[in-house]
Each structure stands twice: as structure tokens, then as C-alpha cells.
Amino acid sequence: MARIAEVWNERAQGLITELNLQIERSEPDGVQLRMPHNPEFCVDEDGTLLHGGILTALLDSAFGLANFLAVENLDTMATLDLRIEYLSPAQSRADVIVFAECYRQTRHVVFNSGRVWFDTPGQPEIARGSATFSIMRGANSLLDKLNTKGPGQ
Amino acid sequence: MTRDELQAQCEKIPFFRFLGFSIVEAGDTFILACMEQSDRHIGNPVIQAYHGGITASLMEAVASVSVSHNWAILRPKPINLTVDYLRPALVGTLYARAEILKKGRRMASIETVAWQKDTERPVAKGLFHFLLV
Numbered sequence: 001m002a003r004i005a006e007v008w009n010e011r012a013q014g015l016i017t018e019l020n021l022q023i024e025r026s027e028p029d030g031v032q033l034r035m036p037h038n039p040e041f042c043v044d045e046d047g048t049l050l051h052g053g054i055l056t057a058l059l060d061s062a063f064g065l066a067n068f069l070a071v072e073n074l075d076t077m078a079t080l081d082l083r084i085e086y087l088s089p090a091q092s093r094a095d096v097i098v099f100a101e102c103y104r105q106t107r108h109v110v111f112n113s114g115r116v117w118f119d120t121p122g123q124p125e126i127a128r129g130s131a132t133f134s135i136m137r138g139a140n141s142l143l144d145k146l147n148t149k150g151p152g153q
Numbered sequence: 154m155t156r157d158e159l160q161a162q163c164e165k166i167p168f169f170r171f172l173g174f175s176i177v178e179a180g181d182t183f184i185l186a187c188m189e190q191s192d193r194h195i196g197n198p199v200i201q202a203y204h205g206g207i208t209a210s211l212m213e214a215v216a217s218v219s220v221s222h223n224w225a226i227l228r229p230k231p232i233n234l235t236v237d238y239l240r241p242a243l244v245g246t247l248y249a250r251a252e253i254l255k256k257g258r259r260m261a262s263i264e265t266v267a268w269q270k271d272t273e274r275p276v277a278k279g280l281f282h283f284l285l286v
Contacts, residue, residue, distance in 0.1 A: 014195030015204040040171045043228065051168035052231040053213045057206020061196075078238065079205045085233045145199065 001026050001069055008065055016061060028070045030101035033062055034119070037093050050090035052127075055116050059084060059129035062100035063112040067133055068142060070102035071110060075138035080109070084129045094118040096126075110135055154179070154222055162221070169214055172207070174249075176218070182253045184219040186211070187246050203242035208277050211249045212236065212265040216281040219251040220261050229261065229283035242276040245269055251281075259286050 005026030009016070018038075025032035039047025041054040060079060067077055090096075100114035109132055116127040154162070160176045163169045174188035188194075188211055196204025213234060220229040248268050255262040265279040 013198040014192055015207060016196070018193045040167050042167050043169075045165070045167065047167065051166075051210065051214070052234075053172075053206065053210025054168065056209045056213070056234070056236075057204060060204070060206040060209070078241070080238060082205065082209065082236045082238070083233070084209075086231045089230070 001028065004069060005031065005065060008068055015057060019058065019061065021061070023065075024097070025099075026065070026069060030099060031062055031066045031069065032097060032099045033058075033065070035096040035098070037095060048091050048093055050096070050126075052084070052086050052090070055086070055090060055096075055127045056082065056084050056129070058096065058098050059100065059114045059116065059127065060131065062098045062114055063102075063129075063131050063133065066100040066102045066112060066114075067110050067135070071105055071135060071137070073137040073139070074142045075136045075140050076142070077110075077133045077135045080132045080134045082129065082131045084127060086127050088124045088126050090118075090126045092118045092120060092123070094120045094123075105135075107137070108134065159184075159218060159222055163214075163218065168210075172211055172214060174211055174214065177248075179222055182219075183250060184215050184222060185248065185250045186215045186218075187248045189246055190244060197241070200241065201244045203247060203276075205236075205238055205277075208238070208242050208247065208267055209234070209236045209279065211247060212251070212267055212277065212279040213281055215249045216251040216263040216265050216279070217283065219253055219263055220256075220283050220285065229285055232260075232282040232284055234279060234281045236277055236279045238277050240274060240276045242267065242269060247276070248272075257285075259284065261285055
């Protein structure tokens with residue numbers, strides 16, 4: 001599982017590369033990722049207040065990885081919908097941690113939930129999210145595509 | 154605020170520069186913006202599609218501008234959002250329009266839609282709530 005998650009992260013391109021994620025946990029029942037602080041993702045010139053959109057992007061990415069590890073014979077997946085709650089101001093220079101899980105899977109649809117917090121003891125959670133993904137299962141596994149062409153959804 | 158003044162405001166915000174969008178039109182109750190695709194926006198390199206989080210980020214950014222624009226509130230606080238992904242957002246320009254549904258003294262509810270070539274074929278729709286105090 002850890003190897004599969006590393007392949008997902010190493011072969012990533014585009015936004016995933018920009019997020020500069022480190023994988024802290026990668027199991028079928030959940031993943032935990034660390035995103036280093038990046039002032040480019042902030043709304044203030046001091047670079048201390050993260051824009052909500054980056055937390056949404058982080059949760060969406062973590063859901064994708066959680067599904068990748070949880071769903072057998074995953075061929076394709078696409079986010080159907082996403083709900084994010086911003087629980088407290090995302091103001092810190094600390095790393096951001098996200099935990100995401102796939103808590104229910106059916107033939108065509110999977111259900112995700114996740115939490116986001118700063119790596120600072122005692123600081124409240126900054127966001128929660130939930131999503132549903134439309135999936136296809138088949139012989140062409142996403143991992144094979146990842147190994148040959150990069151991560152397809 | 155004029156379109157140019159709004160654009161200048163947006164360029165002061167690091168994450169808005171990261172997204173790299175431009176304000177196309179600013180009305181009393183809406184904002185229209187467009188964004189050219191760059192490598193950092195991509196979520197699925199196989200089909201060169203925008204990352205869902207980028208589409209959501211653009212819609213949230215434009216929604217927040219629609220609020221700031223009307224009440225000179227510099228930084229409306231996002232409360233929550235829902236996004237429906239309707240089609241993949243592929244190579245090319247991404248447009249987003251935010252429309253104020255309800256403006257209260259403390260809260261605002263903003264509806265957004267994102268599309269590419271055809272306004273009748275949206276790639277995503279969103280609903281965003283902001284705290285204004």
C-alpha cells in the first residue's frame with residue numbers, strides 16, 4: 001500500500017506536484033498527507049492565511065488517493081460532488097495535515113470524508129469535507145496507467 | 154469599483170496570482186472571470202484536465218470577489234461550499250461567473266457556474282456561503 005501511494009505521489013504532475021505532499025499514512029481504510037506551508041496558497045502578502053480553495057483542492061486530492069487504495073480494480077474515477085466546511089480561520093505557518101477515508105463503496109459510487117488541521121497541538125480543526133465519486137471498475141487498473149502514463153482519474 | 158480596480162485588487166492576493174485569472178466583467182450582482190490553463194492547474198495529465206480543486210478554487214475566488222466588490226469588504230470569510238462536477242474541464246480557457254443570490258448584513262449566499270466553450274455545457278456549479286463580519 002505504501003508503495004502504491006508513493007507511486008501516486010511520485011508520478012504526479014500538475015497541481016499535486018505544487019502541493020508537495022508527503023504521505024504519512026496509506027491504508028485501505030484511510031490516508032494521511034502533509035502539505036508544507038506555502039505562501040503562494042495564501043490570501044495575504046505575509047503568507048499566513050491560506051485560501052479556502054487550497055484546502056478544497058487538498059481534500060479532493062486526498063479523497064482520490066484514499067479511493068485509489070480502497071477500491072479494488074479501480075479503472076477510472078471522477079468527483080461527482082464535494083462539500084467543504086471551513087471550521088476556523090486557516091491562519092498559521094505550520095504544515096497542513098489532511099486525513100481522508102473512503103467509508104463506503106458500491107459498484108458505481110464511493111463515499112469519502114476527511115478532516116484538515118495544522119500540525120500544531122491544541123489548534124482547532126480548520127476544515128471538514130465530504131465527497132462522492134463516480135467510479136468504474138475494470139481490467140485496466142489505475143495503477144498500471146500510473147506506471148505507464150501518469151495518474152489518470 | 155471598476156473592472157481594472159478589481160483586477161488590481163486581485164493581483165495583490167498571492168493565491169489569486171497562483172490561479173492567474175482575469176476579471177472580464179463586473180456587475181452589481183455578478184462577476185465574470187476567465188483563466189488560461191497552466192501546468193500547475195492540471196489534475197489528470199492523461200486527458201490534460203483541470204484539477205477539481207482548481208475549478209472549485211476559481212469559483213470560490215470569483216464568488217469572494219463578487220461580495221467584496223459590492224460592499225468593499227476586503228476579505229469575506231468562507232463558511233462552506235458545495236460543488237457539483239458536471240463534465241471534465243479540459244485543455245483551454247475556464248470561465249467562471251458568480252451571482253449573488255442573497256446579501257444579508259452578516260451572510261452572503263453566492264451561486265457560481267464554470268464552463269469552457271459553451272455556457273450551455275457547464276463543467277461545474279457551486280454554492281458558497283460567506284461571513285461578512
